[in-house]
Amino acid sequence: MTATLSSQGYDQAAFDELLAGLDEPGWMTDRRRDAFQAFCDTPWPSSKDEEWMRTDIRLFKLDQFAKPADPASSPANPGLLTQGVDLGGHVQSVDGDLVSEELSDSLAAKGVLFGGMQRMIAEHGDKLRPAIERDIVCPKYDRFAMLNAAFWTCGAVLYVPKGVAIEEPLHALSVLGAEKSADLSRTLVVLEDGAEATLLAETASASPDAAGLHCGAIELIVGAGAKLRYVNLQNWNNKVWHFAHQKAVVGKQGQLQWTIGALGAKLAKVNQHVALEGSDAEAQVNGAMFTQGRQHLTYNTHQHHEAPYCRSDLLYKTALQDKSRTVWRGMIKVDKPAQRTDAYQRNDNLMLSEHSRADSIPGLEIEADDVRCTHGSTSGKVDESQIFYAMTRGYTRKEAVRMIVSGFFQQIFDRITIESVREALGEAIGQRVQDLSNQ
Amino acid sequence: MSFHSVGSVDEFPDPSSTLVEVDDRAVALIHAAGHFYAIDDVCTHDGGPLSDGPIDAEAKTIACPRHGAKFDLKSGAALTMPATKPTVAHEVKVEDGQVLVRLSD
Ligand code: FES
Numbered sequence: 001m002t003a004t005l006s007s008q009g010y011d012q013a014a015f016d017e018l019l020a021g022l023d024e025p026g027w028m029t030d031r032r033r034d035a036f037q038a039f040c041d042t043p044w045p046s047s048k049d050e051e052w053m054r055t056d057i058r059l060f061k062l063d064q065f066a067k068p069a070d071p072a073s074s075p076a077n078p079g080l081l082t083q084g085v086d087l088g089g090h091v092q093s094v095d096g097d098l099v100s101e102e103l104s105d106s107l108a109a110k111g112v113l114f115g116g117m118q119r120m121i122a123e124h125g126d127k128l129r130p131a132i133e134r135d136i137v138c139p140k141y142d143r144f145a146m147l148n149a150a151f152w153t154c155g156a157v158l159y160v161p162k163g164v165a166i167e168e169p170l171h172a173l174s175v176l177g178a179e180k181s182a183d184l185s186r187t188l189v190v191l192e193d194g195a196e197a198t199l200l201a202e203t204a205s206a207s208p209d210a211a212g213l214h215c216g217a218i219e220l221i222v223g224a225g226a227k228l229r230y231v232n233l234q235n236w237n238n239k240v241w242h243f244a245h246q247k248a249v250v251g252k253q254g255q256l257q258w259t260i261g262a263l264g265a266k267l268a269k270v271n272q273h274v275a276l277e278g279s280d281a282e283a284q285v286n287g288a289m290f291t292q293g294r295q296h297l298t299y300n301t302h303q304h305h306e307a308p309y310c311r312s313d314l315l316y317k318t319a320l321q322d323k324s325r326t327v328w329r330g331m332i333k334v335d336k337p338a339q340r341t342d343a344y345q346r347n348d349n350l351m352l353s354e355h356s357r358a359d360s361i362p363g364l365e366i367e368a369d370d371v372r373c374t375h376g377s378t379s380g381k382v383d384e385s386q387i388f389y390a391m392t393r394g395y396t397r398k399e400a401v402r403m404i405v406s407g408f409f410q411q412i413f414d415r416i417t418i419e420s421v422r423e424a425l426g427e428a429i430g431q432r433v434q435d436l437s438n439q
Numbered sequence: 440m441s442f443h444s445v446g447s448v449d450e451f452p453d454p455s456s457t458l459v460e461v462d463d464r465a466v467a468l469i470h471a472a473g474h475f476y477a478i479d480d481v482c483t484h485d486g487g488p489l490s491d492g493p494i495d496a497e498a499k500t501i502a503c504p505r506h507g508a509k510f511d512l513k514s515g516a517a518l519t520m521p522a523t524k525p526t527v528a529h530e531v532k533v534e535d536g537q538v539l540v541r542l543s544d
Contacts, residue, residue: 047486047487047488053485053486054485054486056465056481056486056488058458058465058480058488059460059463059465266463
């Protein structure tokens with residue numbers, strides 16, 4: 001059932017080969033064909049596009065990457081987010097192939113669906129089709145979205161029926177293993193009305209220096225009165241190109257807590273959108289980014305208030321080392337009917353070196369007149385006197401910097417209600433803090 | 440760090456500026472008035488692609504296509520606003536008809 005793309009490139013031959021190896025309903029194949037046609041007819045985004053102005057992809061060459069012909073072996077490490085948690089199920093993929101999936105019997109008995117995207121669509125296509133056809137992430141948004149929609153091979157589906165609340169978190173892990181490997185994956189989460197679930201998703205590289213490509217799409221549908229906690233830890237190595245379109249829609253009185261940890265990638269360009277579609281819906285978005293070397297991470301966030309009485313609260317914190325660079329562009333958009341909106345966005349940056357650079361570009365677009373929309377952004381350097389003080393108390397410089405960095409992220413950690421996630425994120429960031437005196 | 444070949448001399452007419460890749464870095468290779476220069480192809484003001492900008496062979500400068508900041512081809516110094524920080528200049532030499540670039544850092 002899993003297809004192997006052995007030919008290099010993303011041309012007609014590669015596309016035909018992919019289709020020949022797939023076992024999926026005709027409507028899905030039609031969607032792929034449509035996206036492939038658009039992909040062929042569309043150029044890559046250029047630095048003249050406002051959205052890509054600060055994200056230089058001129059050195060990105062798609063043809064250098066492909067899904068490896070030889071299936072890689074499963075990761076030895078089950079992931080950072082699994083530690084100390086009783087999971088209700090998991091999905092794992094390596095180099096774009098599903099390697100294992102599991103769901104506890106008790107959850108399956110309640111009608112919960114969780115597993116690899118291809119199997120889910122083959123077995124439950126009719127149930128999932130309406131959600132897929134909503135095009136939460138527009139398959140033609142840009143050439144990366146088209147590439148993913150045409151060539152995706154793996155990913156996870158979580159479907160929770162009406163009123164079912166899942167206590168145990170579910171886990172999804174995507175690994176890149178082979179050199180120049182491509183991971184084109186999709187995630188679809190559907191929480192029907194009144195359902196509750198927690199999904200912990202993470203990405204990782206099996207080797208610290210294998211170049212790779214990830215081009216993904218994440219779609220989250222939170223029904224009326226439903227509650228989703230979604231964690232996404234991006235922990236690729238620093239040689240991976242990472243392009244992703246991620247969007248959640250939240251129904252009436254639905255609640256979403258979406259936490260992003262962005263640590264890896266050579267260059268990342270992520271669009272993270274939240275649309276509050278039903279009245280009285282709520283979204284909390286937390287982002288922790290830590291960059292080093294020559295990493296470049298761009299996150300475009302969008303809080304779209306479509307209905308009245310909704311609340312959205314976004315906080316992104318970034319610490320930068322070496323010559324790394326981050327760009328955060330945030331937009332709060334409030335439609336005319338969305339009266340009594342309460343929206344907030346904030347981005348704080350901590351520069352740990354002279355040569356790092358963080359751009360913060362908040363934006364508001366408000367059409368309703370009775371709203372409260374606020375935003376803020378700060379950028380600061382690490383305070384040498386704090387380091388000195390800690391050192392006079394017997395800490396090494398490295399320990400002192402670690403403490404300052406973890407203090408900086410504390411506000412994010414305080415908002416993360418899942419203890420294991422808090423710890424895993426803190427640990428992953430701590431590992432990346434180097435001794436500043438070397439710089 | 441060592442010298443990397445970025446192509447043969449006749450691939451770069453005089454005058455021209457070309458984006459070349461050296462060890463995963465975007466470098467603008469400029470051929471002007473008989474000289475080769477190599478600087479980071481990223482404007483220090485706001486990341487504009489310097490190699491797309493006009494060169495002044497006599498003054499030995501290149502202007503960023505986005506907001507016009509000028510940089511010295513030899514040293515990478517920022518000469519005019521809105522750029523205030525220098526871009527990185529790399530070492531270039533020609534050997535056996537090949538243009539070689541060594542990254543400075
Ligand atoms: S980006 Fe080069 S002058 Fe502004």
